[in-house]
Amino acid sequence: MVDDVLRLRLALLASAFRGGRRLARTAVVAVLLVGGAWGALLLADRFDPQDSGHRAALVVIASVLALALAVAPLTSGLGSAMEPRRFAPFPIPAPRLAGALALAGALGVQGLGVLVGLVAFLTAWAGTEAEGVAAATGLAGAVTVILAGQALVAIAAQVAVAPTSVRTVTHFARGVVALCLVTATTAAVLADRGRDDDELGELASVLAATPLGVPWATPGAAGDATGWGIVGSILLAGMLGLGWALLVQRLLEAPERQRLAPRSRGLGLLDVVPATQGGVIAARSILYWTRDPRYRLALVALPIAPVLMMLALAVAGVDASLLWLIPLPVLALFLGWFSHNDVAYDHTAVWLHVAAHVRGASDRWGRAVPPLLLGVPLVLLLAPLCALWSGLPGAAPLLAGVSLGLLLTGIGVSSVASAAAPYPAPRPGAGPFDQPPLTAATAGWSQGLSMLTILVLMSPALVLAWLGLTSDPAMLGVAAGVGAATGPVVLVLGVLLGGRVFRRRAPELLDLVLRT
Amino acid sequence: MKKGGGTKKSTATKKSVAATQGATQQRESPAPAPPVPASPPPPAPRRDAPVVLRVEGLRKRFGRTTAVDGIDLTVRRGEIYGFVGPNGAGKTTSLSMMTGLLRPDGGSVVVGEDDVWRSPEEAKRALGVLPDRMRLFDRLTGAQMLYYCGVLHGLDRHTARSRSDDLARALALEGALDRPVADYSIGMIKKVSLAAALIHSPRLLVLDEPFEGVDPVSTAQAIDLLRAYARAGGTVVLSSHNMDLVERVCDAVAVIVGGAILAEGSLDEVRAGSSLEERFVELAGGRTAVEGLEWLTTFSD
Known part of the structure; x- marks a missing residue:
């Protein structure tokens, strides 16, 4: 029976290599896994058991990665073919089924991740006297993570029956994983720099007192604590195993929760926004940004440009502290610039705005909402993080100010450009790589000119930032202030001017999209 | 100021539709003869x-x-x-x-x-417009589309929703309102466009x-x-x-x-x-x- 379950599991895994879209997804996951494994082993190799900062960082990194791996199975949706309830019709005793399913669960992306993590953990402690302790607690920890992941999926599938709650669970899990990865990276950078060992140590000692951290903190502990830690780790794994068995038993007997599907006649996002022209246009814009492949591709591609720039400059030998200053402003610039052809993306549907004689500024504000909603929190969250990774004093306000300035200036300029100089875009429903049926010379200069305008308008802040970085650090704060001030001013002016242009040129815009 | 006036006016027009309809029917059929819906002789508008x-x-x-x-x-x-x-x-x-x-x-x-x-x-x-061969925002559902048009024309939330429902009933669109417009047939698109043209009366x-x-x-x-x-x-x-x-x-x-x-x-x-x-x-x-x-x-x- 056990090999039947395992064979089923392997067949399911093999299906990930079939078909175009799934294969692409599998490839992405594989790249991430290989990259993660490489990074983890590299870190483990550099681990110095004598350094208290390193020891603390190891506890923090291992704990948060364990959390990420435990939550990871939730990220790919609920309700797999390996749900315990699917086996209810077969005469399999519950404890045996629980064992088989746990074993099958270990085969897969999560299991692979856990294996890599375990190897890295053991590598870190290899050659020290704590080697044996690390093997015991690490193994117990790995089992705990795998069982916890299985149990979480089973419980979540039981609790979340409506599609919206399933989506909430998966998004939440993805958020947790992302947060954990960021925390782990930060801890690694901080330990490497060795300036914040005390804070790391504090965090590690807090984690060591929780079930999350016990298996990973024990090898670094001294005296009695080691023994208790080993017992605790094994007890934890045992308790989860028992819990899993009970859970499987319960799932096999309890009736399935029915999905109550109330036929909601809601308007979705349109119910949430104010019933004004700007409000509904904003809601419609958000729906298009999230659902239309033409927008989604751009969103996926956005982070690529900064990463490529970073790689190129890293190869060129630019200092790491400067390197970390690059991605966020570049991201903000492209995000703001992205909507410079927004009207053409509507294609002829823009007639609705023309026929209703929509106020120009309302149209522009509505279209500005998605990049603002996405960009502003992104900048505010990532600015301190990038500054932390960079380690340059005063980098956080600089990054926040300049990036916000670039984002808002970009949106302001785009507001004018999309009304004044639209060019043929892929039609709605077309693939993002499809060429528009008519390419125009306007495309080139419209793209170039709008990008150039953003940079020129932001040049005071950019020049000041450059001066601050190269000669006078006092200029960094000024650059941040100038950037943060330029953005809102250009945004408001751009929206007002773009609104006037849009209203005056509306029939010409319609004419352009009609001809393409 | 302007917008409020417009909304009020349109509500008034709606009321007068019902009133005039009633009046016309009274004038047209004083006899108990059943009304013939197939071809009611339209009262020729005076030139x-x-x-x-x-x-x-x-x-x-x-x-x-x-x-x-x-x-x-x-x-x-x-x-x-x-x-x-x-x-x-x-x-x-x-x-x-x-x-x-x-x-x-x-x-x-x-x-x-x-x-x-x-x-x-x-x-x-x-003006209410139904152009030929122009797209709608077809990732919206029919209901979202009508609401969108209503609000763009200055209707408030409640009016836009209730009129969408009325028009959907009158044009037999009810079953389709929760589907994205992209899934509609050409005939359905024409109907939802007609509803969109009418929504601000x-x-x-x-x-x-x-x-x-x-x-x-x-x-x-x-x-x-x-x-x-x-x-x-x-x-x-x-x-x-x-x-x-x-x-x-x-x-x-x-x-x-x-x-x-x-x-x-x-x-x-x-x-x-x-x-x-x-x-x-x-x-x-x-x-x-x-x-x-x-x-x-x-x-x-």
């Missing part, structure tokens, strides 16, 4: 009713070709006005210019008191090929709706290739050929004794004798 749409010297050239060559039209209140012409005659171009979607090279379009191109704000509030409706691809039942429903609207004082301009339909529905007709109006007036004036179709073919240049296709009658087997 001295106030002018709702006046088009003068409207012109448009695309490069070297003249698409519309100085047309004049007068449409009066309560009329259902048919705009007919062969393919490429300039119907869509003319209607687009009348509704403020395409800038004319010359001429004027006045809706009520307001010029569409000089004071678009007021003119467009009085305009004084003048301009419909370009409103019944193309629409099934007969829905066409009959839509025609009933347009008749009720016209009886209540609304005005409709519609273009169509379907002469029978135009003959059945319209009070007045304009025939446009090669960008010029060749005949205009009440239905009886234009068809002048024969059927509209015969008259139309005659105006459009007559049937050309089929020559040079002799091979078509020598079948290959």
Whole structure:
């Protein structure tokens, strides 16, 4: 029976290599896994058991990665073919089924991740006297993570029956994983720099007192604590195993929760926004940004440009502290610039705005909402993080100010450009790589000119930032202030001017999209 | 200030629809004879009713070709006005210019008191438009689409929702409202577009090929709706290739050929004794004798 379950599991895994879209997804996951494994082993190799900062960082990194791996199975949706309830019709005793399913669960992306993590953990402690302790607690920890992941999926599938709650669970899990990865990276950078060992140590000692951290903190502990830690780790794994068995038993007997599907006649996002022209246009814009492949591709591609720039400059030998200053402003610039052809993306549907004689500024504000909603929190969250990774004093306000300035200036300029100089875009429903049926010379200069305008308008802040970085650090704060001030001013002016242009040129815009 | 006024006015218009409908029915059927829904004789609008749409010297050239060559039209209140012409005659171009979607090279379009191109704000509030071959925001559901149009035209949340529901019921769209417009058939898209054109209760409706691809039942429903609207004082301009339909529905007709109006007036004036179709073919240049296709009658087997 056990090999039947395992064979089923392997067949399911093999299906990930079939078909175009799934294969692409599998490839992405594989790249991430290989990259993660490489990074983890590299870190483990550099681990110095004598350094208290390193020891603390190891506890923090291992704990948060364990959390990420435990939550990871939730990220790919609920309700797999390996749900315990699917086996209810077969005469399999519950404890045996629980064992088989746990074993099958270990085969897969999560299991692979856990294996890599375990190897890295053991590598870190290899050659020290704590080697044996690390093997015991690490193994117990790995089992705990795998069982916890299985149990979480089973419980979540039981609790979340409506599609919206399933989506909430998966998004939440993805958020947790992302947060954990960021925390782990930060801890690694901080330990490497060795300036914040005390804070790391504090965090590690807090984690060591929780079930999350016990298996990973024990090898670094001294005296009695080691023994208790080993017992605790094994007890934890045992308790989860028992819990899993009970859970499987319960799932096999309890009736399935029915999905109550109330036929909601809601308007979705349109119910949430104010019933004004700007409000509904904003809601419609958000729906298009999230659902239309033409927008989604751009969103996926956005982070690529900064990463490529970073790689190129890293190869060129630019200092790491400067390197970390690059991605966020570049991201903000492209995000703001992205909507410079927004009207053409509507294609002829823009007639609705023309026929209703929509106020120009309302149209522009509505279209500005998605990049603002996405960009502003992104900048505010990532600015301190990038500054932390960079380690340059005063980098956080600089990054926040300049990036916000670039984002808002970009949106302001785009507001004018999309009304004044639209060019043929892929039609709605077309693939993002499809060429528009008519390419125009306007495309080139419209793209170039709008990008150039953003940079020129932001040049005071950019020049000041450059001066601050190269000669006078006092200029960094000024650059941040100038950037943060330029953005809102250009945004408001751009929206007002773009609104006037849009209203005056509306029939010409319609004419352009009609001809393409 | 302006917006509030508009909303109030439109609510008033809606009320008067019901009132006038009731009045008309009383006037029409004093006898107990059952009403015949198939062909209620439309009360011919008097030719001295106030002018709702006046088009003068409207012109448009695309490069070297003249698409519309100085047309004049007068449409009066309560009329259902048919705009007919062969393919490429300039119907869509003319209607687009009348509704403020395409800038004319010359001429004027006045809706009520307001010029569409000089004071678009007021003119467009009085206009409901269904253009041909233009997209909708088709990732929205039908319900979202109608609500979107309503709010763009200045309706408040409650009015936009309740009118969407009313229109969906009247046009048999109810089952489809929760599906994205991208999944609709052409006929369904026409129906939801008609609903979108009506949602702000305009004084003048301009419909370009409103019944193309629409099934007969829905066409009959839509025609009933347009008749009720016209009886209540609304005005409709519609273009169509379907002469029978135009003959059945319209009070007045304009025939446009090669960008010029060749005949205009009440239905009886234009068809002048024969059927509209015969008259139309005659105006459009007559049937050309089929020559040079002799091979078509020598079948290959």
